[in-house]
Amino acid sequence: MAQVSVTRRYRFSASHRLHSAQLSGEENREVYGKCNNPHGHGHDYVLDVTLRGGVSEKSGRLVPLEALDDLVRRAVLKDMDRRNLNEEVDELAGVVPTTENLALVIAERLQRAWAERPAEWTSVLEKVKIHETKRNIFEVSLAREREIG
Amino acid sequence: MAQVSVTRRYRFSASHRLHSAQLSGEENREVYGKCNNPHGHGHDYVLDVTLRGGVSEKSGRLVPLEALDDLVRRAVLKDMDRRNLNEEVDELAGVVPTTENLALVIAERLQRAWAERPAEWTSVLEKVKIHETKRNIFEVSLAREREIG
Amino acid sequence: MAQVSVTRRYRFSASHRLHSAQLSGEENREVYGKCNNPHGHGHDYVLDVTLRGGVSEKSGRLVPLEALDDLVRRAVLKDMDRRNLNEEVDELAGVVPTTENLALVIAERLQRAWAERPAEWTSVLEKVKIHETKRNIFEVSLAREREIG
Amino acid sequence: MAQVSVTRRYRFSASHRLHSAQLSGEENREVYGKCNNPHGHGHDYVLDVTLRGGVSEKSGRLVPLEALDDLVRRAVLKDMDRRNLNEEVDELAGVVPTTENLALVIAERLQRAWAERPAEWTSVLEKVKIHETKRNIFEVSLAREREIG
Amino acid sequence: MAQVSVTRRYRFSASHRLHSAQLSGEENREVYGKCNNPHGHGHDYVLDVTLRGGVSEKSGRLVPLEALDDLVRRAVLKDMDRRNLNEEVDELAGVVPTTENLALVIAERLQRAWAERPAEWTSVLEKVKIHETKRNIFEVSLAREREIG
Amino acid sequence: MAQVSVTRRYRFSASHRLHSAQLSGEENREVYGKCNNPHGHGHDYVLDVTLRGGVSEKSGRLVPLEALDDLVRRAVLKDMDRRNLNEEVDELAGVVPTTENLALVIAERLQRAWAERPAEWTSVLEKVKIHETKRNIFEVSLAREREIG
Numbered sequence: 001m002a003q004v005s006v007t008r009r010y011r012f013s014a015s016h017r018l019h020s021a022q023l024s025g026e027e028n029r030e031v032y033g034k035c036n037n038p039h040g041h042g043h044d045y046v047l048d049v050t051l052r053g054g055v056s057e058k059s060g061r062l063v064p065l066e067a068l069d070d071l072v073r074r075a076v077l078k079d080m081d082r083r084n085l086n087e088e089v090d091e092l093a094g095v096v097p098t099t100e101n102l103a104l105v106i107a108e109r110l111q112r113a114w115a116e117r118p119a120e121w122t123s124v125l126e127k128v129k130i131h132e133t134k135r136n137i138f139e140v141s142l143a144r145e146r147e148i149g
Numbered sequence: 150m151a152q153v154s155v156t157r158r159y160r161f162s163a164s165h166r167l168h169s170a171q172l173s174g175e176e177n178r179e180v181y182g183k184c185n186n187p188h189g190h191g192h193d194y195v196l197d198v199t200l201r202g203g204v205s206e207k208s209g210r211l212v213p214l215e216a217l218d219d220l221v222r223r224a225v226l227k228d229m230d231r232r233n234l235n236e237e238v239d240e241l242a243g244v245v246p247t248t249e250n251l252a253l254v255i256a257e258r259l260q261r262a263w264a265e266r267p268a269e270w271t272s273v274l275e276k277v278k279i280h281e282t283k284r285n286i287f288e289v290s291l292a293r294e295r296e297i298g
Numbered sequence: 299m300a301q302v303s304v305t306r307r308y309r310f311s312a313s314h315r316l317h318s319a320q321l322s323g324e325e326n327r328e329v330y331g332k333c334n335n336p337h338g339h340g341h342d343y344v345l346d347v348t349l350r351g352g353v354s355e356k357s358g359r360l361v362p363l364e365a366l367d368d369l370v371r372r373a374v375l376k377d378m379d380r381r382n383l384n385e386e387v388d389e390l391a392g393v394v395p396t397t398e399n400l401a402l403v404i405a406e407r408l409q410r411a412w413a414e415r416p417a418e419w420t421s422v423l424e425k426v427k428i429h430e431t432k433r434n435i436f437e438v439s440l441a442r443e444r445e446i447g
Numbered sequence: 448m449a450q451v452s453v454t455r456r457y458r459f460s461a462s463h464r465l466h467s468a469q470l471s472g473e474e475n476r477e478v479y480g481k482c483n484n485p486h487g488h489g490h491d492y493v494l495d496v497t498l499r500g501g502v503s504e505k506s507g508r509l510v511p512l513e514a515l516d517d518l519v520r521r522a523v524l525k526d527m528d529r530r531n532l533n534e535e536v537d538e539l540a541g542v543v544p545t546t547e548n549l550a551l552v553i554a555e556r557l558q559r560a561w562a563e564r565p566a567e568w569t570s571v572l573e574k575v576k577i578h579e580t581k582r583n584i585f586e587v588s589l590a591r592e593r594e595i596g
Numbered sequence: 597m598a599q600v601s602v603t604r605r606y607r608f609s610a611s612h613r614l615h616s617a618q619l620s621g622e623e624n625r626e627v628y629g630k631c632n633n634p635h636g637h638g639h640d641y642v643l644d645v646t647l648r649g650g651v652s653e654k655s656g657r658l659v660p661l662e663a664l665d666d667l668v669r670r671a672v673l674k675d676m677d678r679r680n681l682n683e684e685v686d687e688l689a690g691v692v693p694t695t696e697n698l699a700l701v702i703a704e705r706l707q708r709a710w711a712e713r714p715a716e717w718t719s720v721l722e723k724v725k726i727h728e729t730k731r732n733i734f735e736v737s738l739a740r741e742r743e744i745g
Numbered sequence: 746m747a748q749v750s751v752t753r754r755y756r757f758s759a760s761h762r763l764h765s766a767q768l769s770g771e772e773n774r775e776v777y778g779k780c781n782n783p784h785g786h787g788h789d790y791v792l793d794v795t796l797r798g799g800v801s802e803k804s805g806r807l808v809p810l811e812a813l814d815d816l817v818r819r820a821v822l823k824d825m826d827r828r829n830l831n832e833e834v835d836e837l838a839g840v841v842p843t844t845e846n847l848a849l850v851i852a853e854r855l856q857r858a859w860a861e862r863p864a865e866w867t868s869v870l871e872k873v874k875i876h877e878t879k880r881n882i883f884e885v886s887l888a889r890e891r892e893i894g
Contacts, residue, residue, distance in 0.1 A: 002253050002256075003289070004249050004252055004253060004287055004288065004289055005287065005288040005289075005290075006285070006286070006287055007285075007286040007287075007288070008284060008285060009284040009285075009286075013488050013489060013490055013580070014489060015462035015488050015489035015531075016489075018805070020803060020805065022802070022803045023803065023804075031804055031809065033529075033811075034528060034529035035529055037529050037530060037531075037535075039462070039530065039531035039534045039535055040462045040487065040489070040531055041460050041461050041462050041489055041528075041529040041530055041531065042460060042461060042462035042463075042487070042488055042489005042490055042491075043460055043489055043490070043491050044489075044490050044491045044580055048286075055250060055253065057171070058169060058171045058172065059169060059172075059180055059245065059247075060167070060244065060245030060246070060247035060249055060250045061247050061249055062249060064180065066182075081481060081488075082480075082481035082482055082484050082488040083484060083486065083488055084462075084484075084486035084488065087486045088484075088486055095805065096804065096805030096806075097805070098800075098804075098805035098806055100749050100751065100800045100805055100806055100807060101800060101805045103749055104747050104749065133458075133460070133491055134754065135753060135754040136751070136752075136754075136810070137751070137752040137753075137754075137793075138749055138750065138751055138752075139749065139750040140747065140748070140749055140750075141748070141750075151849050151852075151885065152885070152886070153845050153848055153849060153883055153884065153885055154885075154886075155845065155881070155882070155883055156881075156882040156883075156884070157880060157881060157882075158879065158881075158882075160431075162339050162340060162341055162431070163339050163340060164313035164338045164339050164340035164382075165340075182380075183379060183380035184380055186380050186381060186382075186386075188313070188381065188382035188385045188386055189313045189338065189340070190311050190312050190340055190379075190380040190381055190382065191311060191312060191313035191314075191338070191339055191341055191342075192311055192340055192341070192342050193340075193341050193342045193431055197882075204845045204846060204849065206767070207765060207767045207768065208765060208768075208776055208841065208843075209763070209765065209840065209841030209842070209843035209845055210841075210843050210845055211845060213776065214881070215778075230332060230339075231331075231332035231333055231335050231339040232335060232337065232339055233313075233335075233337035233338055233339065236337045237335075237337055282309075282311070282342055300587065301587070301588070302547050302550055302551060302585055302586065302587055303585065303586040303587075303588075304547065304583070304584070304585055305583075305584040305585075305586070306583060307581065307582040307583075307584070316656070318654060318655060318656065320653070320654045321654065321655075329660065331662075346584075353545075353547045353548060353551065355469070356467060356469045356470065357467060357470075357478055358465070358467065358542065358543030358544070358545035358547055358548045359543075359545050359547055360547060362478065363583070364480075393656065394655065394657075396651075396655075396657050398600050398602065398651045398656055398657055398658060399651060399656045401600055402598050402600060402651065405598075432605065433604060433605040434602070434603075434605075434661070435602070435603040435604075435644075436600055436601065436602055436603075437600065437601040437603070438598065438599070438601075439599070439601075449700050449703075449736065450736070450737070451696050451699055451700060451734055451735065452734065452735040452736075452737075453696065453732070453734055454732075454733040454734075454735070455731060455732060455733075456731040456732075456733075495733075502694075502696045502697060502700065504618070505616060505618045505619065506616060506619075506627055506692065506694075507614070507616065507691065507692030507693070507694035507696055507697045508692075508694055508696055509696060511627065512732070513629075607878075609786050609787060609788055609878070610786050610787060611760035611784070611785045611786050611787035611829075612787075629827075630826060630827035631827055633827050633828060633829075633833075635760070635828065635829035635832045635833055636760045636785065636787070636829055637758050637759050637826075637827040637828055637829065638758060638759060638760035638761075638785070638786055638787005638788055638789075639787055639788070639789050640787075640788050640789045677779060677786075678778075678779035678780055678782050678786040679782060679784065679786055680760075680782075680784035680785055680786065683784045684782075684784055729756075729758070729789055
């Protein structure tokens with residue numbers, strides 16, 4: 001069966017402060033510059049979730065989009081939208097909340113949630129992409145490169 | 150010879166109605182929501198066509214873009230721009246015109262057209278991507294993953 | 299009190315067919331081209347609603363955005379999103395559903411809804427803008443040009 | 448002399464918390480929803496500054512853009528980029544940092560800075576526009592509506 | 597009759613060099629920086645043309661868009677798309693081709709072309725806007741501020 | 746260690762003329778159309794550079810972004826921003842400066858610069874993407890397709 005990738009885009013707004021416990025105050029200021037500001041700052045993150053699989057003949061879809069939205073909301077957005085990433089995301093406690101690390105946390109959360117998806121969702125979770133700003137984009141691949149039939 | 154991918158973007162506006170003959174009226178309303186409206190609705194689709202190959206030393210190009218545009222126009226846009234996808238695209242007769250299915254139809258049409266391209270076009274047709282809206286993006290891969298030289 | 303304009307953006311997807319009862323079949327095809335296709339086609343419309351007024355000291359806002367969203371939903375989106383504009387919007391019966399005419403219909407609907415807004419909303423409804431595509435944008439002004447204090 | 452408007456775009460990332468001292472805890476949660484989260488959240492703000500005036504015959508410009516950038520940096524960006532708006536912008540102490548109020552603060556700061564501009568800058572400061580997100584845009588007019596010659 | 601504004605967007609790619617005959621070599625380098633490079637550089641300009649008027653009951657339009665495109669093509673794009681602005685636009689001979697000056701030239705050309713429009717085009721040419729890059733936008737108003745009925 | 750891709754976006758404005766020494770004058774006009782104009786024209790190019798690797802536990806980053814910016818500036822932007830590609834980029838002397846060829850030149854320059862990166866930068870340079878306009882996008886892959894762990 002021919003394979004299609006589906007990417008669904010989400011947005012969330014959060015604040016963070018870049019600060020590493022493994023660096024001195026001076027090193028932190030040097031490495032993170034203005035982003036080390038103790039009061040924090042924020043971004044409007046864009047999250048792209050990509051699935052790949054065969055299209056259901058009955059519905060013409062890979063998965064029901066509303067159910068996918070619900071999965072992403074529970075696994076990611078609920079704890080991150082309008083939140084402080086340093087203070088309110090458990091996996092980031094003591095970790096520098098760069099978007100590299102945020103991408104890894106989101107990827108792990110989505111993989112765990114995906115493992116418990118309905119049995120009839122035969123697609124694979126292919127990748128997760130986060131746009132911190134228009135200039136900085138981060139991606140985690142979650143499936144082996146696709147086989148082309 | 151070093152390989153380059155070239156992606157060319159096209160746009161078309163079409164209407165459709167999401168309705169599956171394999172579902173009851175009630176199931177259709179539940180699965181497709183407002184998109185099941187019998188009068189239909191529409192979108193401004195964005196179509197990205199990607200080729201990959203070596204650059205001609207003579208022209209500095211993979212293929213002449215005008216000729217590529219002509220191929221895409223005849224294979225896809227002519228039958229889809231300012232059209233009703235349910236009523237006017239033969240391959241979608243009796244098929245739910247989700248963008249998953251639309252992507253597969255467009256990929257097949259482009260592959261058939263590509264098979265009859267001029268002999269000097271040595272590039273491969275790599276993938277087809279359709280943006281239904283800014284939030285929903287669909288991709289079909291058409292070539293084995295690239296070998297890196 | 300210093301005045302601020304607030305623009306809130308909405309989106310809706312609809313289908314239409316451009317056809318004028320005052321033109322012959324041939325004239326219709328000449329004037330509207332592919333957009334005269336009897337099966338219709340569609341667009342993803344963007345609607346920008348602009349208010350202007352003084353900022354509430356208590357809430358820091360012109361109006362509650364959720365209540366504004368609700369007003370726009372009831373006055374406009376409910377009848378237009380995922381709809382056929384020719385068939386399902388009463389004011390467009392027998393009218394060519396160009397985006398010029400659509401902008402006027404939406405402006406009138408919003409003005410009527412605005413007239414019944416809560417008494418504490420002292421802002422004025424300044425303008426309505428519709429993007430049919432990225433290349434075609436339509437605007438209706440609803441308030442006299444602003445006085446600058 | 449023919450008049451031209453010049454709009455220059457800037458970006459800054461900041462965090463804020465929407466909370467009004469004039470509302471109870473429950474009212475705050477009702478009015479601001481997730482944006483009342485005590486830990487704050489953030490946005491990537493876009494700031495458009497518009498001048499209007501005659502073009503210098505010598506330089507072909509209204510004002511030197513680098514000097515304009517410097518003025519905006521000192522008046523606005525220095526105190527707002529990678530900052531917490533509630534804690535680090537003096538005028539917002541005790542004020543709800545909605546983008547309505549932020550727009551007024553930025554407009555006042557730019558007007559004050561503009562009053563001390565070089566004598567040869569004969570343009571007027573026409574308006575200030577802030578995009579909080581793609582869906583919420585705020586504008587403050589600073590000059591009487593233009594006379595058309 | 598209710599008034600609508602219609603904005604139509606065009607694009608053209610051109611090269612230019614910023615250099616003023618009224619400045620010394622050193623002053624030119626100081627004022628224009630890298631843009632003074634003798635070999636020139638280029639931009640993808642976006643041109644927005646805005647009309648305002650009443651909607652024709654017969655066609656539902658202000659003016660036929662194809663005819664408007666033709667007018668803009670002959671008056672502006674033909675001489676500017678894929679051109680060198682210093683060398684190939686008569687009005688810019690000896691003038692610094694900043695986008696301020698380019699906007700004035702385009703506005704004058706469109707006003708002259710508009711003066712010879714078909715008698716049934718009762719709209720006014722309201723304004724011309726040029727985006728040099730996403731950060732630099734220039735506008736020329738061509739009609740007295742609108743009267744609101 | 747989990748792998749993350751980081752894409753950083755740069756912009757540069759340049760002019761060029763498409764003309765092949767291996768084609769006659771007439772053939773050049775036929776193949777390149779308006780882009781063969783002897784006076785040249787220009788574009789605002791967008792350059793996306795993608796790295797892939799493991800995230801440093803200490804800094805939460807793949808590489809320091811400021812140092813990456815500096816590498817890209819020295820290897821690419823310094824010679825291309827506000828430049829004439831035909832005249833001022835050595836590798837393009839006698840080569841048609843299509844964006845296919847430009848992408849190959851930039852990829853080679855970045856690979857050479859990357860080979861001399863600091864020893865602690867363990868990431869690989871994965872790909873280079875250039876957007877000539879919104880409709881024409883070119884990509885060069887520089888690393889074997891990723892292994893998924």
